[in-house]
Amino acid sequence: MKTIRIALAGNPNVGKSTIFNALTGSRQHVGNWPGVTVEKKSGYARIGDHEIEIVDLPGTYSLTAYSVDEVVARDYIIEEKPDVVVHVVDATNFERNLYLTTQLMELGVPLVMALNMSDMAEKSGTVINRSSIKKYFEIPVVRTIGSKGEGLNELLRCAINESETSPHHEHAIGYGDAIESSISGIGTAISSDPALAARYPPRWLAIRLLEGDGNAKEKLRGSSAEHKVLSLLEQCDPDQVEAEMADRRYEVIAALLPQVCTTCVKEMSSSDIIDQVITNRYLGIPIFLALMWGAFQLTFAVATPFMTAIDELFAYCAAALAGSGAEPAWLMSLLGDGIIGGLGSVIIFLPNIFILLFLLSLLEDSGYLARAAFVMDRLMYAIGLPGKSFIPMLIGFGCNVPAIMATRTIEDKNDRLITILINPFMSCGARLPVFVLLAGAFFPANAGNVVFVLYVIGIVVAIASAWLFRKTILPGKPAPFLMEMPPYRLPTFFTSVRHMWDRGYMYIRKAGGIILAGALIVWFLATFPYGVEYGSAESYAGMLGHLLQPLVAPLGFDWKIAVALLFGFIAKEIVVGSLGALYGTGEDEGTLSAALLADPSFGAVTAFALMVFVLLYMPCVAAIAVIKKETGSWKWTIFSVGYGIAVAYILALVIVHAAPVLTGGI
Amino acid sequence: MTSTLKTTFAAVFGILYWLSGLTMILSALVPALAEPAGQFMIPADPAAGFVLCVVGTVFLFAYRRLTAGTAGGQAYLYVAMGLSLIFGIVALLSMLAVGADLILFGDGEPWDPAQVLIPMVWLALLPAIGLYAWGREFVGNITGT
Numbered sequence: 001m002k003t004i005r006i007a008l009a010g011n012p013n014v015g016k017s018t019i020f021n022a023l024t025g026s027r028q029h030v031g032n033w034p035g036v037t038v039e040k041k042s043g044y045a046r047i048g049d050h051e052i053e054i055v056d057l058p059g060t061y062s063l064t065a066y067s068v069d070e071v072v073a074r075d076y077i078i079e080e081k082p083d084v085v086v087h088v089v090d091a092t093n094f095e096r097n098l099y100l101t102t103q104l105m106e107l108g109v110p111l112v113m114a115l116n117m118s119d120m121a122e123k124s125g126t127v128i129n130r131s132s133i134k135k136y137f138e139i140p141v142v143r144t145i146g147s148k149g150e151g152l153n154e155l156l157r158c159a160i161n162e163s164e165t166s167p168h169h170e171h172a173i174g175y176g177d178a179i180e181s182s183i184s185g186i187g188t189a190i191s192s193d194p195a196l197a198a199r200y201p202p203r204w205l206a207i208r209l210l211e212g213d214g215n216a217k218e219k220l221r222g223s224s225a226e227h228k229v230l231s232l233l234e235q236c237d238p239d240q241v242e243a244e245m246a247d248r249r250y251e252v253i254a255a256l257l258p259q260v261c262t263t264c265v266k267e268m269s270s271s272d273i274i275d276q277v278i279t280n281r282y283l284g285i286p287i288f289l290a291l292m293w294g295a296f297q298l299t300f301a302v303a304t305p306f307m308t309a310i311d312e313l314f315a316y317c318a319a320a321l322a323g324s325g326a327e328p329a330w331l332m333s334l335l336g337d338g339i340i341g342g343l344g345s346v347i348i349f350l351p352n353i354f355i356l357l358f359l360l361s362l363l364e365d366s367g368y369l370a371r372a373a374f375v376m377d378r379l380m381y382a383i384g385l386p387g388k389s390f391i392p393m394l395i396g397f398g399c400n401v402p403a404i405m406a407t408r409t410i411e412d413k414n415d416r417l418i419t420i421l422i423n424p425f426m427s428c429g430a431r432l433p434v435f436v437l438l439a440g441a442f443f444p445a446n447a448g449n450v451v452f453v454l455y456v457i458g459i460v461v462a463i464a465s466a467w468l469f470r471k472t473i474l475p476g477k478p479a480p481f482l483m484e485m486p487p488y489r490l491p492t493f494f495t496s497v498r499h500m501w502d503r504g505y506m507y508i509r510k511a512g513g514i515i516l517a518g519a520l521i522v523w524f525l526a527t528f529p530y531g532v533e534y535g536s537a538e539s540y541a542g543m544l545g546h547l548l549q550p551l552v553a554p555l556g557f558d559w560k561i562a563v564a565l566l567f568g569f570i571a572k573e574i575v576v577g578s579l580g581a582l583y584g585t586g587e588d589e590g591t592l593s594a595a596l597l598a599d600p601s602f603g604a605v606t607a608f609a610l611m612v613f614v615l616l617y618m619p620c621v622a623a624i625a626v627i628k629k630e631t632g633s634w635k636w637t638i639f640s641v642g643y644g645i646a647v648a649y650i651l652a653l654v655i656v657h658a659a660p661v662l663t664g665g666i
Numbered sequence: 667m668t669s670t671l672k673t674t675f676a677a678v679f680g681i682l683y684w685l686s687g688l689t690m691i692l693s694a695l696v697p698a699l700a701e702p703a704g705q706f707m708i709p710a711d712p713a714a715g716f717v718l719c720v721v722g723t724v725f726l727f728a729y730r731r732l733t734a735g736t737a738g739g740q741a742y743l744y745v746a747m748g749l750s751l752i753f754g755i756v757a758l759l760s761m762l763a764v765g766a767d768l769i770l771f772g773d774g775e776p777w778d779p780a781q782v783l784i785p786m787v788w789l790a791l792l793p794a795i796g797l798y799a800w801g802r803e804f805v806g807n808i809t810g811t
């Protein structure tokens with residue numbers, strides 16, 4: 001058994017993860033916009049007597065990395081030296097992809113080209129001559145259709161073959177006499193340190209250094225050749241050299257292109273024409289808002305029968321339990337109040353979460369997401385953020401954890417930090433149960449619109465905070481918006497369902513794990529010390545609640561809410577689960593919303609203030625962990641939590657005090 | 667010939683969408699309007715009204731571009747029809763879901779379709795046909811199907 005390691009590299013959105021999933025049977029997220037994958041992921045495949053480790057990398061346009069995800073890709077290729085690099089190329093956009101090809105060729109890694117999206121290219125009449133690529137670039141080419149799994153076995157075989165043929169030599173692009181002499185001078189200096197020269201091809205490293213690649217300079221650090229190389233570098237102007245080299249690469253590409261692709265001419269496609277409308281200066285934002293409204297409308301309406309069904313099921317169980325009169329009483333209470341009341345009150349909302357995730361997948365797969373980012377760019381720029389930040393914000397509607405990871409595509413450090421800090425204000429799926437419960441109970445006629453307003457409040461607070469941070473602690477100018485528009489695709493029902501499931505499964509796992517645990521703890525606290533009335537002020541929960549209650553009293557929240565909010569730190573669904581456990585399911589089939597309505601301390605204003613508070617008050621534990629990981633700083637993590645609590649508290653306070661004035665004290 | 671048809675189509679639907687949208691918004695603001703609007707099965711719902719106005723605006727943009735002969739007039743028309751189809755489906759699904767809920771789990775409450783975004787459904791009928799008739803080729807080019 002031989003083992004080889006293959007890396008999938010290429011421009012963003014060319015289908016690397018699709019191929020990776022097909023080869024390894026994994027379920028990495030795939031989406032129709034650049035920047036889906038931000039971390040390297042590995043999986044295994046076996047062919048003949050070869051065990052193959054396949055590594056999916058984030059997309060990158062060149063090996064000169066600017067953003068965190070590109071650094072991940074570049075470092076893997078350069079430092080970890082996979083046996084073969086499979087360069088996945090989008091055949092519909094061949095020319096643009098060649099820039100990376102030239103860089104990979106210069107690096108001299110064993111290279112195989114996967115000509116992906118061949119179906120689309122052939123449909124549009126693009127003809128790419130594979131044998132001439134082989135001839136001029138000296139790399140094997142395989143035609144693939146990632147989404148249908150075509151050509152993948154051949155791709156693997158080709159890669160294995162390539163790993164076994166040796167030696168591999170770098171392919172030199174001539175950069176003209178002046179630059180060439182600098183390259184060879186620096187190259188010789190690098191070769192004087194054998195350890196360094198063994199790690200990085202000297203010519204390649206020399207080129208990188210001449211281009212002023214900061215990362216390449218770091219590779220030099222500590223080497224015996226460092227001093228000599230740096231003094232040679234001082235004689236050149238990196239900006240000018242870089243520009244000249246890029247020009248040369250494009251010249252080479254332009255010269256080779258007609259040889260390999262006779263029809264790679266770009267015309268205005270239907271995609272471009274539609275973009276004109278969708279991104280129209282006046283229509284873009286209204287269309288975006290209308291589509292979001294559509295998503296929420298569907299989330300509510302379509303979930304209704306499912307929710308009622310689950311609700312009836314739990315009500316039936318609760319009634320059966322109460323009616324059975326079985327002993328011991330504490331066990332009955334555990335089942336009835338703890339599990340059915342606590343866990344059940346969260347599970348009811350799974351249909352909402354799943355439908356919302358399904359619709360987000362549709363927006364993503366169709367290619368609209370990138371347009372939305374483009375449309376919002378003007379607005380975002382005005383508040384000091386790049387349009388790119390908008391994608392993580394939208395992903396935050398599903399879950400803030402992948403959304404915060406998605407900020408890796410943002411190059412500028414301050415831009416990225418701001419985007420991370422405002423992300424928790426984007427209302428994730430876990431907050432939906434709280435909204436649906438309270439809006440449904442207290443604003444029955446307008447529940448959908450109330451929830452929509454909450455999402456909008458989240459966006460507004462996020463944008464206002466971004467503006468504030470920009471003006472105060474994280475100054476700077478946003479980078480201009482540069483993102484390739486992915487093509488429109490008619491999303492297929494099954495891919496979107498699969499995306500929905502991949503993301504939604506997390507909520508089911510959470511329900512069976514952390515939320516169940518939370519509900520049980522709350523039940524335990526509400527039941528003991530032994531003998532007190534369930535959920536009364538004498539129980540531990542009551543004591544804890546009364547301890548905390550002064551903190552939230554100004555907001556009009558009572559002690560039960562205080563306890564629920566405390567446990568909501570772990571996961572926001574637990575707010576509903578705790579309320580469910582604390583209010584119990586009662587003797588009759590009374591639902592949680594009925595119990596809330598019956599509580600005199602709960603009014604429409606309190607409910608709204610509570611929703612706003614839950615929307616903003618702090619990221620959940622998982623989001624806090626990822627904020628720490630991505631910012632690499634406890635200071636910013638703590639800041640994020642503190643800022644959230646402060647904003648939530650102030651807004652809730654304003655609502656509680658302003659609402660009676662505005663509505664005439666109803 | 668087709669171009670006059672398309673222009674008229676864009677104008678008529680621009681106006682229809684705007685009228686229904688405005689009615690939905692106004693009848694939410696002015697309770698006195700809700701009753702007569704209800705006669706025409708137009709519920710009071712400002713958010714949905716806004717959406718109708720957005721679709722109407724895209725139709726009107728299409729009208730202006732088609733008459734002026736500027737490039738992209740067709741694209742506006744297709745996008746407008748596409749949007750009206752999308753929201754037609756949204757409204758239809760909402761209607762069916764609410765209906766299913768009442769029929770399956772309701773306590774005999776009657777199902778009143780007029781409560782649920784009805785103009786969004788019937789307004790989408792003709793644009794859907796238009797999209798099919800005029801836009802098949804156009805959409806086919808985009809989606810590669």
Ligand SMILES: Nc1nc2c(ncn2[C@@H]2O[C@H](COP(=O)(O)OP(=O)(O)OP(=O)(O)O)[C@@H](O)[C@H]2O)c(=O)[nH]1
Binds near residue numbers: 030038365
């Ligand atoms: N028609 C067609 N679509 C494809 C093919 N391969 C991938 N796709 C689609 O292309 C889109 C991008 O696929 P991904 O696998 O996420 O691309 P990626 O290269 O991993 O992108 P990043 O992670 O952003 O760098 C998805 O919508 C896929 O369904 C193909 O061969 N033909």
Ligand SMILES: [Mg+2]
Binds near residue numbers: 017018030036037057
């Ligand atoms: Mg990917």
